[in-house]
Structure formats: structure tokens, C-alpha cells
Amino acid sequence: xxxxxxxxxxxxxxxxxxxxxxxxxxxxxxxxxxxxxxxxxxxxxxxxxxxxxxxxxxxxxxxxxxxxxxxxxxxxxxxxxxxxxxxxxxxxxxxxxxxxxxxxxxxxxxxxxxxxxxxxxxxxxxxxxxxxxxxxxxxxxxxxxxxxxxxxxxxxxxxxxxxxxxxxxxxxxxxxxxxxxxxxxxxxxxxxxxxxxxxxxxxxxxxxxxxxxxxxxxxxxxxxxxxxxxxxxxxxxxxxxxxxxxxxxxxxxxxxxxxxxxxxxxxxxxxxxxxxxxxxxxxxxxxxxxxxxxxxxxxxxxxxxxxxxxxxxxxxxxxxxxxxxxxxxxxxxxxxxx
Amino acid sequence: xxxxxxxxxxxxxxxxxxxxxxxxxxxxxxxxxxxxxxxxxxxxxxxxxxxxxxxxxxxxxxxxxxxxxxxxxxxxxxxxxxxxxxxxxxxxxxxxxxxxxxxxxxxxxxxxxxxxxxxxxxxxxxxxxxxxxxxxxxxxxxxxxxxxxxxxxxxxxxxxxxxxxxxxxxxxxxxxxxxxxxxxxxxxxxxxxxxxxxxxxxxxxxxxxxxxxxxxxxxxxxxxxxxxxxxxxxxxxxxxxxxxxxxxxxxxxxxxxxxxxxxxxxxxxxxxxxxxxxxxxxxxxxxxxxxxxxxxxxxxxxxxxxxxxxxxxxxxxxxxxxxxxxxxxxxxxxxxxx
Numbered sequence: 001x002x003x004x005x006x007x008x009x010x011x012x013x014x015x016x017x018x019x020x021x022x023x024x025x026x027x028x029x030x031x032x033x034x035x036x037x038x039x040x041x042x043x044x045x046x047x048x049x050x051x052x053x054x055x056x057x058x059x060x061x062x063x064x065x066x067x068x069x070x071x072x073x074x075x076x077x078x079x080x081x082x083x084x085x086x087x088x089x090x091x092x093x094x095x096x097x098x099x100x101x102x103x104x105x106x107x108x109x110x111x112x113x114x115x116x117x118x119x120x121x122x123x124x125x126x127x128x129x130x131x132x133x134x135x136x137x138x139x140x141x142x143x144x145x146x147x148x149x150x151x152x153x154x155x156x157x158x159x160x161x162x163x164x165x166x167x168x169x170x171x172x173x174x175x176x177x178x179x180x181x182x183x184x185x186x187x188x189x190x191x192x193x194x195x196x197x198x199x200x201x202x203x204x205x206x207x208x209x210x211x212x213x214x215x216x217x218x219x220x221x222x223x224x225x226x227x228x229x230x231x232x233x234x235x236x237x238x239x240x241x242x243x244x245x246x247x248x249x250x251x252x253x254x255x256x257x258x259x260x261x262x263x264x265x266x267x268x269x270x271x272x273x274x275x276x277x278x279x280x281x282x283x284x285x286x287x288x289x290x291x292x293x294x295x296x297x298x299x300x301x302x303x304x305x306x307x308x309x310x311x312x313x314x315x316x317x318x319x320x321x322x323x324x325x326x327x328x329x330x331x332x333x334x335x336x337x338x
Numbered sequence: 339x340x341x342x343x344x345x346x347x348x349x350x351x352x353x354x355x356x357x358x359x360x361x362x363x364x365x366x367x368x369x370x371x372x373x374x375x376x377x378x379x380x381x382x383x384x385x386x387x388x389x390x391x392x393x394x395x396x397x398x399x400x401x402x403x404x405x406x407x408x409x410x411x412x413x414x415x416x417x418x419x420x421x422x423x424x425x426x427x428x429x430x431x432x433x434x435x436x437x438x439x440x441x442x443x444x445x446x447x448x449x450x451x452x453x454x455x456x457x458x459x460x461x462x463x464x465x466x467x468x469x470x471x472x473x474x475x476x477x478x479x480x481x482x483x484x485x486x487x488x489x490x491x492x493x494x495x496x497x498x499x500x501x502x503x504x505x506x507x508x509x510x511x512x513x514x515x516x517x518x519x520x521x522x523x524x525x526x527x528x529x530x531x532x533x534x535x536x537x538x539x540x541x542x543x544x545x546x547x548x549x550x551x552x553x554x555x556x557x558x559x560x561x562x563x564x565x566x567x568x569x570x571x572x573x574x575x576x577x578x579x580x581x582x583x584x585x586x587x588x589x590x591x592x593x594x595x596x597x598x599x600x601x602x603x604x605x606x607x608x609x610x611x612x613x614x615x616x617x618x619x620x621x622x623x624x625x626x627x628x629x630x631x632x633x634x635x636x637x638x639x640x641x642x643x644x645x646x647x648x649x650x651x652x653x654x655x656x657x658x659x660x661x662x663x664x665x666x667x668x669x670x671x672x673x674x675x676x
Contacts, residue, residue: 067543067549070551144591188551197592197595198595201595201596205405211405212594212595212596213408213526213593213594213595213596215595219592221588222588222591222592223584223588224584224585224587224588224610224614226613230617231587231610231613231614231617233587233588233591240579240592241578246561246562247562249562249569249571250559250560250561250562250571253482253560253571254535254557254560254578255551255593256550256551257535257536257539257550257551257553258539258550258551272562272569275564275569276562276569279568279569
């Protein structure tokens with residue numbers, strides 16, 4: 001380290017003065033922005049803002065050190081729509097159509113037959129075994145790099161059956177604002193979803209500002225192999241971990257290794273995760289996205305194509321979990337709405 | 339947003355001037371620090387520094403965007419010592435002694451008998467089944483919170499059998515400097531170890547500045563349960579995932595979801611991970627910590643208690659992997675050395 005020259009001294013002083021003034025808040029009003037602009041000024045928004053303000057207020061009862069500000073979000077029905085079907089099921093349907101020429105037997109074999117006959121919901125009748133078979137056929141047998149490209153290509157071309165929009169535009173604007181708001185307050189944001197982790201990871205940075213390593217989800221086994229002197233990871237047709245229900249706290253523990261202080265979900269598949277977060281000794285905030293808006297999305301209340309919302313909704317009040325009424329609490333749902 | 343008052347204008351100007359001067363580098367010499375001070379000025383240090391400089395030099399061939407600057411480190415023998423035994427095995431030995439009064443049958447039952455008779459290496463003779471049994475007995479049957487406390491308490495009291503130092507002081511200073519150096523250049527640093535993830539996580543922030551969610555390791559199954567209306571995760575005596583050898587690229591894919599550009603290991607258990615990182619199309623740097631220093635640590639070259647270093651060392655030159663010679667390349671090994 002050399003000595004500072006005389007010419008540098010005033011610069012150091014200028015920086016110091018500027019930083020002190022910045023920190024003292026004199027410039028802050030000029031930078032102020034409206035918080036959660038797509039949320040109506042209802043109790044829901046207030047409760048969220050109050051919690052976040054408390055976590056960042058040093059010396060207060062609700063203060064949480066930045067290191068511990070972990071927030072987890074379910075994906076399907078919480079960050080983006082899950083209607084009329086889980087979007088990953090839409091991906092499976094399209095994969096079956098793409099792969100069908102190589103599998104002539106699918107014309108007469110369920111669950112493929114229903115899909116090829118234009119009745120995808122009929123495929124659900126083949127039960128868990130049929131769905132797992134369908135998932136493995138469409139998600140395994142290739143390398144991880146190949147699968148990532150298949151997913152990325154699908155998102156680039158596939159359209160939502162009802163809105164005609166690309167699936168990655170089917171995200172809820174208020175929830176994206178919430179992610180941004182939490183991050184701007186020092187939170188590290190994660191997805192914790194029953195969906196396949198490698199179905200989500202290629203898109204989450206673009207969709208939500210969440211990098212792949214902050215996506216927890218269901219996994220299938222992979223196997224390291226050398227192909228022509230190049231190492232690859234092959235996706236095997238075998239489920240490794242199901243990140244749903246009781247699996248969500250286990251997934252959080254496995255992938256993140258500590259307990260979040262903020263959680264958002266929308267179904268009983270998130271119930272255990274909501275319990276897990278709000279059972280901590282310190283501050284913990286849980287919210288449920290309640291689908292009440294038939295004009296802008298779908299009002300399905302306690303039901304959905306596969307999941308349901310009963311237990312979590314029944315216990316929300318006594319556990320102090322915030323129930324967000326999409327119709328009443330959100331100004332906007334999708335970015336393409338006006 | 340309100341209009342700026344006249345009084346604020348000079349402040350804004352001062353900040354702007356200061357920032358411009360900072361960015362133009364006029365102040366940089368005053369802040370300069372020696373890079374990797376515990377490394378000797380040998381080719382090893384040069385190669386590391388050249389790689390890192392290239393990754394941060396915009397417009398250069400070796401430039402890597404901050405988003406993709408992921409670095410992964412093996413733990414045992416790479417970030418801290420693994421001699422005379424893996425430290426997690428030391429933990430198991432102490433756990434057996436603690437739990438022995440509740441298990442009178444252990445006096446005559448291997449692998450417990452050897453440990454209680456003061457011959458821990460004898461326990462290894464019971465083979466993989468015996469070791470797995472030992473690991474499950476000492477690592478499962480409690481909640482995740484309880485296990486975290488057991489590990490933290492052990493680190494607070496246990497001493498290394500040779501140096502008499504707490505185990506968390508058995509880290510290699512040059513490697514800690516390397517972690518800091520990478521992070522100061524925008525890298526996100528991870529551990530990818532065969533060790534148990536929940537044995538490492540309570541300590542890695544303190545030891546290496548690596549938070550729990552950036553620790554990839556072997557896992558056992560956990561089960562969500564309600565105990566007296568409180569949700570807990572119980573650790574089950576069943577291995578979930580072994581993060582070693584071919585498991586390391588799979589573990590990186592599962593937990594991180596993208597390919598690192600920097601990797602450090604010290605044994606053939608890291609071989610596949612070294613291949614995986616350096617097979618990427620863009621820049622990729624791999625290094626092997628070679629244990630050559632019998633005075634300051636242990637010179638065990640290609641052997642160790644359990645692992646070995648053959649294949650990785652044999653292929654290092656042709657694959658352009660850096661082999662770090664601890665004796666020649668490091669000024670210091672442990673912080674307690676003078």
C-alpha cells in the first residue's frame with residue numbers, strides 16, 4: 001500500500017461526506033417509491049408491509065438479521081396460475097405429441113391414448129401410476145443439458161390454452177412485486193414447489209429474478225456418465241424426491257438448511273410448510289393466495305384440478321396466516337391485463 | 339416523489355463526483371491489498387490469479403458474467419485437514435462414547451466394541467455395513483434442530499487428536515483466503531463434500547463464510563411430524579444421497595442447478611466433479627490440493643485413511659488441472675502456525 005498523495009485527500013473527504021449524508025437519510029425522500037403498487041390498500045398489504053418493516057427495524061421486537069431473512073414461495077397457483085391445469089402437465093401433453101411418432105403403441109395405450117385423442121384430462125384417470133409413467137417418459141431419458149433446452153424451447157413457443165399468452169407471462173404481478181420488495185429489504189427469495197426442479201430452473205431467473213440454486217422442487221435421479229470422453233448427467237426414469245406436502249419442510253431443510261421467516265402458498269400441499277415456518281421461535285409470516293377472481297383469473301376457492309385448499313384455509317385465522325383475496329386485494333393479476 | 343430542494347443539490351453533486359472518481363480508479367491504489375498473502379509467489383498462485391482476473395475482465399476471452407461465477411470446494415482435505423481421520427469420524431467416535439451407557443450391548447458388538455476399547459481404526463474393519471450402521475446410530479433418531487445443537491456443542495468442546503486444537507481451527511488458511519478472494523471477485527462459493535450436509539452446515543459460515551444453503555453434501559432422509567402440536571423434522575436412519583465420486587456432479591446439479599466454473603478437490607472422490615467443471619464450453623478452472631507437507635500437516639501423497647489420489651493426479655497435466663503442492667506453494671497452513 002502506498003501513501004495517499006495530497007491530491008487524493010479531498011476526494012476521500014468528499015466520499016466520506018457523501019456517504020454520511022446518504023446514510024443519514026437526507027437524500028432518501030428523493031428516492032422513495034410506492035411499495036407493492038399492484039396491491040390495493042387493504043389489510044393484506046398493510047400486514048405484509050408491517051412485517052417487513054419490523055424485520056428491518058434494528059432494535060425492534062420483530063428485527064431479523066439480514067442473514068436470516070429467507071423467504072419461500074410455492075410456485076403453481078402462488079407465483080403463477082395453475083389453471084386450467086398445472087403448466088408442467090401442459091408441457092407433458094406437448095411432449096407426448098412430439099414423441100408420439102417414435103411410439104406407435106401410444107395410440108392404444110393409456111395415459112398416452114387420451115392425450116393423443118385430444119382428451120388430456122382423461123389421462124388423469126389412469127391414476128398415480130399412469131401419471132408417474134407419463135412424467136418419466138416425458139422428463140427422463142435425456143441428459144440434463146438436453147432437458148434444459150427442451151424446457152427452454154417449450155416456453156419459447158407454447159401458449160396458454162385460455163389466454164393464448166406464453167406460459168412465462170402467466171405470473172402474478174403482485175407476487176413478483178412482493179418478491180422484489182422482499183429482496184430490496186435484504187431477503188433471499190426461494191421457490192419451494194412440488195413441480196420438477198429442472199422444469200422450473202431454466203425460467204425462474206427471467207420470470208421471478210430467482211436463480212436456479214434458489215429453486216427447491218421435486219427431483220428425479222441422475223447418473224453421471226462419459227459419452228465420447230465428455231461427462232454428462234443422464235436423467236433416469238426414477239423419482240428421487242417429491243417436494244409436496246410433508247416433503248416441503250423436508251425439502252427446505254435439505255436444500256436450504258435453515259428455517260425461512262416468510263412463506264407463501266395456495267393449497268394444502270403447502271400446509272406443512274406454512275406450519276414449519278410459523279412454528280419458529282422468532283418472527284414468521286405466512287400467507288395464502290386465495291383464488292377468488294373469476295374475471296381476471298379463475299375463482300376456484302377450495303378446489304383445483306388436482307389440489308385443494310381446505311385445512312390451510314380452515315386454520316388460517318387461528319394460526320394468524322394472512323389469506324390474500326385475489327379479487328379484493330390485487331389491483332392487477334397479469335402483466336398483460338390493463 | 340417531491341422536488342429536490344436547493345439545499346440538497348450540492349449533496350447530490352458531491353455524491354456524483356465522488357462516485358465518478360471512485361469508478362475511475364483514482365482512489366484504488368489507496369485501497370489495494372495483497373492477494374492470497376499466505377500463498378508463495380509460485381506458478382500455482384499466478385495461475386489462480388490469472389484465471390480470476392480473466393473472469394472479471396469485460397471484453398476479454400475469459401470473461402464470465404457475475405451470475406455464472408460459481409465456485410465449488412470439496413471439504414475434507416481441501417478446505418480443512420482430513421488427517422489422521424475424517425473429522426466426522428471423530429464426531430462418530432465421541433458420539434458412541436456419549437451414547438454407550440444407553441447401549442450395554444455395544445461392549446461386545448462391532449463396530450462399537452473397537453471404539454469403546456480405544457481402537458477406533460478397528461471399527462473400519464467391519465466394512466461398509468458396519469460404518470453405515472455406525473453413521474446412522476450417531477446421526478439419526480433425533481430432530482434436525484437437536485442434531486444441529488449436538489454438532490455445534492461437539493465443535494465447541496472436541497479437540498483434534500494431534501494438534502489439540504478445536505476442529506474448526508483445522509482449516510487451511512490459504513484456502514480460506516482463496517474463498518475470500520473469489521467472493522471479492524463476484525464468485526458465489528459452495529462446499530460440495532461427501533460429508534454429511536447437516537454435520538457441516540452449523541459451522542461453515544463461521545469457518546469459511548459459506549452459509550448453510552451453499553453446502554452440498556450427503557444426506558439422510560428426514561420425516562415431518564407433529565410433536566405436541568409443534569412440527570419437527572425427524573432424522574431417519576436411512577441414507578438419502580451420497581455426495582461422493584459420481585455423486586458430486588449429480589449433487590451439484592440437484593442442489594445448485596448449474597455448472598460451476600471453478601472447482602477444488604484433493605482426492606479421486608473429486609475426480610468426476612473436476613471433469614464436470616472443466617468439460618464446460620466456456621472457462622473452467624480445476625485445482626487439486628496435494629498433501630506434501632509432513633512438517634506443517636501430513637504428507638500422504640496418493641494415500642489417505644480411506645480415500646486416494648491416483649486417477650485425478652495422473653490426468654491433471656493433460657487436463658490442465660492445477661496441482662497445488664502444499665509444501666512449496668503455501669507460506670502457511672493453519673492459522674495457529676507462526
